[in-house]
Amino acid sequence: MLSMTGFAMNAPLRRSLLNxxxxxPLVRKLEGLAPLSEADRSILDQLAAGARLADPHVxxxxxxxxxxxxxxxxxxxxxxxxxxxxxxxxxxSYLLPGDLCDPDIAHLSRIDHALGTLSACSVARIPRxxxxxxxxxxxxxxxxxxxxxxVEEAVTREWLVNLGCxxxxxxxxxxxxxxxxxxxxxxxxENDSFEFPVTQVELGDTTGLSNVHVNRTLQELxxxxxxxxxxxxxxxxxxxxxxxLAEFQAGYLQPxxxxxxxxxx
Amino acid sequence: MLSMTGFAMNAPLRRSLLNxxxxxPLVRKLEGLAPLSEADRSILDQLAAGARLADPHVxxxxxxxxxxxxxxxxxxxxxxxxxxxxxxxxxxSYLLPGDLCDPDIAHLSRIDHALGTLSACSVARIPRxxxxxxxxxxxxxxxxxxxxxxVEEAVTREWLVNLGCxxxxxxxxxxxxxxxxxxxxxxxxENDSFEFPVTQVELGDTTGLSNVHVNRTLQELxxxxxxxxxxxxxxxxxxxxxxxLAEFQAGYLQPxxxxxxxxxx
DNA sequence: CGCTTACTTGACATTCTTCAACCGCAGTGG
DNA sequence: CCACTGCGGTTGAAGAATGTCAAGTAAGCG
Numbered sequence: 001m002l003s004m005t006g007f008a009m010n011a012p013l014r015r016s017l018l019n020x021x022x023x024x025p026l027v028r029k030l031e032g033l034a035p036l037s038e039a040d041r042s043i044l045d046q047l048a049a050g051a052r053l054a055d056p057h058v059x060x061x062x063x064x065x066x067x068x069x070x071x072x073x074x075x076x077x078x079x080x081x082x083x084x085x086x087x088x089x090x091x092x093s094y095l096l097p098g099d100l101c102d103p104d105i106a107h108l109s110r111i112d113h114a115l116g117t118l119s120a121c122s123v124a125r126i127p128r129x130x131x132x133x134x135x136x137x138x139x140x141x142x143x144x145x146x147x148x149x150x151v152e153e154a155v156t157r158e159w160l161v162n163l164g165c166x167x168x169x170x171x172x173x174x175x176x177x178x179x180x181x182x183x184x185x186x187x188x189x190e191n192d193s194f195e196f197p198v199t200q201v202e203l204g205d206t207t208g209l210s211n212v213h214v215n216r217t218l219q220e221l222x223x224x225x226x227x228x229x230x231x232x233x234x235x236x237x238x239x240x241x242x243x244x245l246a247e248f249q250a251g252y253l254q255p256x257x258x259x260x261x262x263x264x265x
Numbered sequence: 266m267l268s269m270t271g272f273a274m275n276a277p278l279r280r281s282l283l284n285x286x287x288x289x290p291l292v293r294k295l296e297g298l299a300p301l302s303e304a305d306r307s308i309l310d311q312l313a314a315g316a317r318l319a320d321p322h323v324x325x326x327x328x329x330x331x332x333x334x335x336x337x338x339x340x341x342x343x344x345x346x347x348x349x350x351x352x353x354x355x356x357x358s359y360l361l362p363g364d365l366c367d368p369d370i371a372h373l374s375r376i377d378h379a380l381g382t383l384s385a386c387s388v389a390r391i392p393r394x395x396x397x398x399x400x401x402x403x404x405x406x407x408x409x410x411x412x413x414x415x416v417e418e419a420v421t422r423e424w425l426v427n428l429g430c431x432x433x434x435x436x437x438x439x440x441x442x443x444x445x446x447x448x449x450x451x452x453x454x455e456n457d458s459f460e461f462p463v464t465q466v467e468l469g470d471t472t473g474l475s476n477v478h479v480n481r482t483l484q485e486l487x488x489x490x491x492x493x494x495x496x497x498x499x500x501x502x503x504x505x506x507x508x509x510l511a512e513f514q515a516g517y518l519q520p521x522x523x524x525x526x527x528x529x530x
Numbered sequence: 531c532g533c534t535t536a537c538t539t540g541a542c543a544t545t546c547t548t549c550a551a552c553c554g555c556a557g558t559g560g
Numbered sequence: 561c562c563a564c565t566g567c568g569g570t571t572g573a574a575g576a577a578t579g580t581c582a583a584g585t586a587a588g589c590g
Contacts, residue, residue, distance in 0.1 A: 082426050085512055090429040092422050112419055112517045154377055156421055157357050161347050163428035164355040164473035168546075199568060208429035210547050215570060247350055252377045433578075464536060475579050480538065 024048050025074055025186040029098035030144035032185055033151075033255065040141050043134045048074060051124040054117050056197070061101070061115035069127045071101045076121030077198060081205065082113045091206040093156060094118075094179070098186040100148070102131070119197035119232075147255050154252035163208045166246075168217045171207040174246035176227065180236055181253050196234035289313050290339055290451040294363030295409035297450055298416075298520060305406050308399045313339060316389040319382045321462070326366070326380035334392045336366045341386030342463060346470065347378045356471040358421060359383075359444070363451040365413070367396075384462035384497075412520050419517040428473045431511075433482045436472040439511035441492065445501055446518050461499035 022028055027044050030036060036044075051074050054060065061067050063083065071078075078095040092113060095101060101115050117123075135142040155178065162171045179196070183189040200218070201211045209217070221227045226242045228235040236242055243250075287293055292309045295301060301309075316339050319325065326332050328348065336343075343360040357378060360366060366380050382388075400407040420443065427436045444461070448454040465483070469476045486492045491507045493500040501507055 080422075082422065084426070084430060088430045090426045092425050110516060112514075113422055153418075156425070157345075157347065157378055160357050160421070160424060160428065161349070161355045163425065164470075165349060165353040200570095201568080205429075211568090212548080212570085213546055216546095219570085251375060465538095466536080476536095477538085477580080478578055481578095484538090 025096075025098035025188070026072060026100070028186045029148065030141065033147040034140050034144035036140055036144070040138050043138055043141065047126050047130060047134060048072060048124050051075075051122045054078075054121045054123050056117055056120045059114055059116045060123065061111065063112070063114040064110045066111065069125050070131055071095075071115060072124040072126055073097055073099050073101075074122040074124060076117065076119040076123075077196075078115060078117045078121050078123065079202075079206075080113050080115055089205050090208070091202065093152070093159070094206075096179070096182050096186065097188055100126075100145075102149075118199075118202055119195075151253060151255060158252060168207070168209050168213055169220055170246050171209070172203065172214070172217050172221065173226070173242050174248055175203075175207065176234060176236060177239075177243055177246050177248040177250075178253070179234075180239070181250055185253075192237075192239050193233055193235040195232060196229075197232040290361075290363035290453070291337060291365070293451045295406065295413065298412040299405050299409035301405055301409070305403050308403055308406065312391050312395060312399060313337060313389050316387045319343075319386045319388050321382055321385050324379055324381045325388065326376065328377070328379040329375045331376060334390050335396055336360075336380060337389040337391055338362055338364050338366075339387040339389060341382065341384040341388075342461075343380065343382045343386050343388065344467075344471075345378050345380055354470050355473070356467065358417070358424070359471075361444070361447050361451065362453050365391075365410075367414075383464075383467055384460075416518060416520060423517060433472070433474050433478055434485055435511050436474070437468065437479070437482050437486065438491070438507050439513055440468075440472065441499060441501060442504075442508055442511050442513040442515075443518070444499075445504070446515055450518075457502075457504050458498055458500035460497060461494075462497040 022031075022041060022045070024041075024045050026048050027036070027041050030040075030044065051072075054076075056076075060071050060078065073095045074097055076097070078099075078101075080092040080095070080101070081089050082092060083089045095115075135145065158174070158178065162174055166174060180189055180192060180194065183194045188194060198206075200214045203209075203218075204211045204214045207214065218227075218229065221242075222229070224241075226236070226238050226245070228237055242248075287296075287306060287310075289306075289310055291313050292301070292306050295305075295309065316337075319341075321341075325336050325343065338360045340362055343364075343366075345357040345360070345366070346354050347357060348354045360380075400410065423439070423443065427439055431439060445454055445457060445459065448459045453459055463471075465479045466476045468474075468483075469479045472479065474482070483492075483494065486507075487494070489506075491501070491503050491510070493502055507513075
């Protein structure tokens with residue numbers, strides 16, 4: 001029986017064998033993108049160690065700074081965003097548990113956008129060197145990171161479509177479908193519901209809508225029996241109809257792990 | 266004098282010494298991102314060889330296919346785009362001379378967007394292996410490609426802001442500012458004007474506006490004395506005012522070549 | 531010359547924003 | 561315990577921005 005050998009295993013391995021996946025959302029995410037060895041998982045646990053709590057609506061990286069570390073979200077929701085001079089802001093992407101804000105952007109003269117929390121978050125700061133070390137020693141991890149980046153780019157393309165040619169209700173429906181799948185992938189959703197402590201103003205900054213219109217659009221989604229909200233949770237009541245409304249195609253979130261045409265580089 | 270030794274040089278070097286830059290837009294672009302040796306330039310010229318002409322409004326890569334080659338634009342304007350079921354489409358990015366559509370996206374089960382020409386184009390098809398070979402043997406080229414990618418991501422972020430929170434006139438003004446700078450960087454602009462054979466429908470697909478509204482917005486830009494159009498050219502008459510109107514910050518197009526925090530990877 | 535494609539215009543409909551007020555809840559300090 | 565405060569959500573009314581439809585014009589091309 002497994003329990004007989006349990007005392008000899010380290011914690012991540014034991015968790016992994018008992019329930020099939022790690023409690024570290026970074027491991028859970030990357031496991032879905034490339035096969036990981038126990039050593040790979042271990043280094044990822046080291047990267048995730050030392051996480052700290054961050055309040056909601058707080059900046060982690062300010063626009064114009066030059067960070068020397070990446071940030072890994074372990075709990076809660078953070079985002080990249082840009083401000084305009086007139087005070088409007090645009091949220092560029094959500095960072096969910098397991099998502100990493102890589103500081104490659106340091107190549108630019110200044111970082112051109114900010115990183116901030118939406119809800120309260122648990123965030124690990126990963127020094128650049130630690131990340132490079134992990135990637136150099138663990139090719140599977142490097143591979144998984146590359147694939148994560150490719151998915152991230154696909155998500156960004158979908159956001160462009162959202163802002164460019166979907167109606168208000170379609171934008172929000174599409175966003176909710178995306179978030180459900182991404183959160184399911186890291187074990188942060190139950191059935192079709194998840195914690196969603198994002199304000200309507202922030203939803204507006206995400207979807208390019210005013211908070212008033214977000215409010216009315218949410219009411220319409222509720223009226224149609226597609227979602228329910230409350231207690232900082234979002235419950236998707238009718239996923240098939242929500243997906244149909246948003247014309248949501250899940251493919252872009254799931255890279256084909258089998259066919260790998262780009263191991264080198 | 267230079268001409269005395271000219272006969273002993275190969276063509277790219279001679280061009281390079283005579284007028285300070287290559288006629289290959291890929292070389293011109295990457296030169297601005299990393300220092301290149303003569304061997305680097307030579308390999309880039311090889312990549313650009315064998316270009317073929319493509320008609321306007323033609324697909325180079327169709328949505329759902331799995332390309333094994335990258336495409337390099339040498340002349341004209343191409344774009345990535347996505348279609349919606351109802352026929353609307355969103356253009357995701359412009360590929361100007363020197364821009365490369367890398368096929369990393371083959372990681373996804375299917376490529377989730379199409380690549381097509383806007384104007385007539387001269388396009389080189391670069392087999393995956395040739396690209397990998399060049400990158401492996403020429404670290405400076407690899408470095409420049411990485412930086413090009415980072416700039417591309419910054420451009421995408423700016424497009425998200427465009428679609429999410431700028432008005433019609435600001436969106437178009439911002440796009441024109443971006444295109445001017447990008448085209449200047451590869452020598453495809455004279456003063457503040459450039460060839461711009463993009464239809465108003467396509468401008469609408471780019472900016473998330475209807476063609477009618479694009480038309481009226483262009484009229485407004487002309488009326489304010491900011492631009493002039495005709496003969497498939499765009500002339501920017503008052504760049505400072507256009508930039509002010511768009512709140513255009515050029516920084517994101519110009520990575521800091523001096524401070525390189527990420528040579529490894 | 532006739533065809534096609536792109537551009538232009540006007541009238542009208544719709545979507546979404548803005549403004550302003552109000553509600554309700556949770557935290558805070560007296 | 562209660563009043564106060566602040567934030568987030570909700571509502572209504574009015575207006576601005578943008579889309580749609582339909583028709584007409586101009587320019588390039590075989």
